[in-house]
């Protein structure tokens with residue numbers, strides 16, 4: 001299957017087998033000038049791989065989809081408003097096509113092939129520039145909105161990021177961008193999330209404290225997710241999540257246990273993602289396999 005992870009800055013496409021092995025990839029910048037341009041960009045990436053004789057196509061996109069029609073709702077940073085991507089790709093390539101929100105696709109990948117194998121209920125959080133989310137509920141992918149990065153963890157807190165007009169949302173205080181802001185407060189204009197993690201790893205107490213503060217807010221959100229879903233496992237991925245690791249996850253566990261109701265508090269399990277940056281691509285491919293199998 002050809003999986004396509006359509007990001008705000010790059011399109012990553014790959015030939016992927018059922019076990020999640022990536023055989024070949026192609027990557028280029030995401031054209032953002034218009035809907036036609038981005039469709040042409042996705043099409044060009046797919047066309048490079050079609051000589052591999054794919055059986056289906058799966059698309060992971062950074063916008064929400066109407067779960068019935070599959071039509072995109074407004075994306076925060078891409079010109080994909082009210083587009084039927086599945087219809088477009090089926091017409092263009094004559095193959096079965098699955099389309100899914102990228103956070104949902106990453107959750108599917110970690111559940112089937114990564115850190116969440118065997119779970120019945122799973123919460124996935126990707127800590128990157130923003131914070132994406134996805135849910136496995138009752139042993140299947142929840143295909144609706146799972147904007148878990150936009151829960152309030154600090155009433156009246158700082159403004160959220162991007163086009164979000166909320167305040168005190170998890171994304172605004174615990175994303176890689178939020179870590180970058182904390183780093184600039186400590187180290188000036190050169191600070192970013194990477195610097196913050198590097199300083200913490202060599203024992204800089206201010207950096208350790210900043211990451212612990214981020215972890216506690218992440219944990220407060222996770223505690224609320226535990227109270228909603230009581231998941232078997234909470235998987236934390238994304239570029240910043242992977243880099244920070246236990247510097248964020250350890251304080252997150254403690255805070256989550258403090259907010260989760262009994263007896264779920266004793267069983268809160270927060271683990272790092274296993275598939276790393278490839279979760280989005282592998283998840284998109286799995287959505288393609290599901291389309292091939294007629295599961296959707």
Ligand SMILES: [Zn+2]
Nearest residue numbers: 150160164169
């Ligand atoms: Zn928000």
